Amino acid sequence: xxxxxxxxxxxxxxxxxxxxxxxxxxxxxxxxxxxxxxxxxxxxxxxxxxxxxxxxxxxxxxxxxxxxxxxxxxxxxxxxxxxxxxx
Numbered sequence: 292x293x294x295x296x297x298x299x300x301x302x303x304x305x306x307x308x309x310x311x312x313x314x315x316x317x318x319x320x321x322x323x324x325x326x327x328x329x330x331x332x333x334x335x336x337x338x339x340x341x342x343x344x345x346x347x348x349x350x351x352x353x354x355x356x357x358x359x360x361x362x363x364x365x366x367x368x369x370x371x372x373x374x375x376x377x378x
Contacts, residue, residue: 305344308344309341309342309344312337312340312341312344313334313337313338313341316333316337317330317333317334317337320333
């Protein structure tokens with residue numbers, strides 16, 4: 292039980308909103324249709340929607356910003372790499 296107290300959640304309201312957003316539509320579809328074939332896609336869609344929700348300027352996505360540019364004409368050869376085999 293001590294281990295559970297050490298877990299730190301940054302924004303409890305956001306976590307509970309995401310859980311609510313996934314659980315409520317899934318249980319409604321399960322109750323109304325009584326078929327798993329409709330519940331599983333509902334869970335998948337709601338997880339995608341819940342993962343897209345962010346709060347303010349904080350983000351949980353990894354983004355790579357590459358400022359380097361590629362020099363050259365893109366043929367893969369630099370000066371002096373090509374040979375005059377046919378000439």
